[in-house]
Amino acid sequence: MxxxxxxxxxxxxxxxxxxxxxxxxxxxxxxxxxxxxxxxxxxxxxxxxxxxxxxxxxxxxxxxxxxxxxxxxTFQPLPIPDTGRVEADVAQVLTAFVALLGHPRFPRLLAAFIDAAERDPALGSLHAELTRRRREPLLVVLTRARDRGQLPAGLDPDLTVDLLAAPFFYRRFVAHRPIPPTLVTEVIARVLDIRPPE
Amino acid sequence: MxxxxxxxxxxxxxxxxxxxxxxxxxxxxxxxxxxxxxxxxxxxxxxxxxxxxxxxxxxxxxxxxxxxxxxxxTFQPLPIPDTGRVEADVAQVLTAFVALLGHPRFPRLLAAFIDAAERDPALGSLHAELTRRRREPLLVVLTRARDRGQLPAGLDPDLTVDLLAAPFFYRRFVAHRPIPPTLVTEVIARVLDIRPPE
Incomplete structure (x- = not known):
C-alpha cells in the first residue's frame, strides 16, 4: 500500500x-x-x-x-522454519502458536471472532481468512516434508494441520484446561507418528 | 430433585x-x-x-x-456405545457430536460460551464443566478399549479425546471449513492408527 x-x-x-x-x-x-x-x-x-x-x-x-x-x-504471521527436521519445524510453529494463546489480547479477540462469526456470515468469512493465514506456515512445513520424503507420500497436509493445531484451540477455548509445555511434543508424536527423542 | x-x-x-x-x-x-x-x-x-x-x-x-x-x-449427553470394536464406538460418538454441530442452536450457544468464558472466569468454569460432561462418553470408550488391550497400554485417554474431538470444533468455529461425512473416519484412522475398512 x-x-x-x-x-x-x-x-x-x-x-x-x-x-x-x-x-x-x-x-x-x-x-x-x-x-x-x-x-x-x-x-x-x-x-x-x-x-x-x-x-x-x-x-x-x-x-x-x-x-x-x-x-x-499485531499478531505477526509466524515465520516458516526450515531446520531440516520436520518435527522440529512443526514444534517451532506450534510453540509460537501456544505463545499467541498466552498473549494478553489474542485469546479474547479470537473468542470474539468465534462468537460474531456465528451471527454474521461476513465476519465468518473474515475469520476464515485470518485462520487461513495462520495455517500457512504449518501447511508449508508439512507439504515440503512430504515432498522431501520425510512424511508419507499419501499424507493430507490440510487434515494434518487440523490435527496438529486443533488440540491447542480446544484446550484453551472449549475444555479450559491448561496447556503444559510438553503438549507440543506429545501432539506431534501422536499426529506425525514420530517418537520424541528419549 | x-x-x-x-x-x-x-x-x-x-x-x-x-x-x-x-x-x-x-x-x-x-x-x-x-x-x-x-x-x-x-x-x-x-x-x-x-x-x-x-x-x-x-x-x-x-x-x-x-x-x-x-x-x-436439551443436548442430551451422548450415549456410550459398546459394539466391541473401539473404532466403531468412537465413530458413533463423533458422529453424534458432528450432528450436534449441525443443530440449529448448539453452535451459537457454544460460541457464546467461548466468548463469555474469556471475560468471566465463573462462566469459564461452567463451560469447562459442560465440556467435561460431553467428553465423558469418549473417555469411557477409550479407557475401556485400552483396558481390554484393543489400544496400546501406554495410551493417554485424555490426550486422545482432545485429538479426536478438537478437529471438529476447530473446523466449525475457527477455520469455518466444511465437515465432510468422511472426516470422522479419517480422524479416527489418524489418531488411533487403525486403518478404515477398504
Whole structure:
C-alpha cells in the first residue's frame, strides 16, 4: 500500500508514513478489544487514531480489510522454519502458536471472532481468512516434508494441520484446561507418528 | 430433585411436575439464545417460563446450575456405545457430536460460551464443566478399549479425546471449513492408527 501524498491529507496522521499506519492499526485493535466486533467501525477507529474517516477509506476499502491488516500486523504471521527436521519445524510453529494463546489480547479477540462469526456470515468469512493465514506456515512445513520424503507420500497436509493445531484451540477455548509445555511434543508424536527423542 | 408441595407454589408451573420442569429448561435455553449469557438471569427465565423467581431458586441454587441443567437436558449427553470394536464406538460418538454441530442452536450457544468464558472466569468454569460432561462418553470408550488391550497400554485417554474431538470444533468455529461425512473416519484412522475398512 503506497502512502498518499494528496495535500488534502496534510495534518492527518495516516499521511505521515509507516508510524502513522501503525498507529491506525493499533487504534483498530484497541477499538476491537474494547467494543467487540459489533462496535468495530471505520468511524470509531478514525476517532481513536485521530484521523479522518475519509483518510482511512483511502488506505482500506472496508472495515473488514482494516481489521485483517490490524490482526496480521499485531499478531505477526509466524515465520516458516526450515531446520531440516520436520518435527522440529512443526514444534517451532506450534510453540509460537501456544505463545499467541498466552498473549494478553489474542485469546479474547479470537473468542470474539468465534462468537460474531456465528451471527454474521461476513465476519465468518473474515475469520476464515485470518485462520487461513495462520495455517500457512504449518501447511508449508508439512507439504515440503512430504515432498522431501520425510512424511508419507499419501499424507493430507490440510487434515494434518487440523490435527496438529486443533488440540491447542480446544484446550484453551472449549475444555479450559491448561496447556503444559510438553503438549507440543506429545501432539506431534501422536499426529506425525514420530517418537520424541528419549 | 423433588417437586415442592409448598402451598405457596400453587399455580406456578414448576410445581406441576416433570412437564413444568421441562418448560423452565426450555425457557432457559430461549433466554440464553436470545439474550446471550450476559442476559441470562433467574428473573428473565422466570418471566419467560411464567414462574416466580423464588420458585426457580427452590429448584436451582443459581443461574449457573440452571444453565448447566438446561444445556444437558436439551443436548442430551451422548450415549456410550459398546459394539466391541473401539473404532466403531468412537465413530458413533463423533458422529453424534458432528450432528450436534449441525443443530440449529448448539453452535451459537457454544460460541457464546467461548466468548463469555474469556471475560468471566465463573462462566469459564461452567463451560469447562459442560465440556467435561460431553467428553465423558469418549473417555469411557477409550479407557475401556485400552483396558481390554484393543489400544496400546501406554495410551493417554485424555490426550486422545482432545485429538479426536478438537478437529471438529476447530473446523466449525475457527477455520469455518466444511465437515465432510468422511472426516470422522479419517480422524479416527489418524489418531488411533487403525486403518478404515477398504
Amino acid at each position: 503506497t502512502e498518499s501524498r494528496n495535500p488534502a491529507d496534510a495534518g492527518t496522521p495516516i499521511s505521515r508514513g509507516i508510524g502513522a499506519r501503525r498507529r491506525v492499526l493499533r487504534a483498530a485493535l484497541d477499538v476491537l478489544d474494547e467494543r467487540g466486533l459489533a462496535g468495530f467501525t471505520m468511524e470509531a477507529v478514525a476517532r481513536r487514531a485521530g484521523a479522518s474517516k475519509a483518510t482511512l477509506y483511502r488506505h482500506w476499502s472496508s472495515s473488514g480489510a482494516l481489521l485483517v491488516d490490524a490482526m496480521d500486523a | 423433588t417437586e415442592s408441595r409448598n402451598p405457596a407454589d400453587a399455580g406456578t408451573p414448576i410445581s406441576r411436575g416433570i412437564g413444568a420442569r421441562r418448560r423452565v429448561l426450555r425457557a432457559a435455553l430461549d433466554v440464553l439464545d436470545e439474550r446471550g449469557l450476559a442476559g441470562f438471569t433467574m428473573e428473565a427465565v422466570a418471566r419467560r417460563a411464567g414462574a416466580s423467581k423464588a420458585t426457580l431458586y427452590r429448584h436451582w441454587s443459581s443461574s449457573g446450575a440452571l444453565l448447566v441443567d438446561a444445556m444437558d437436558a
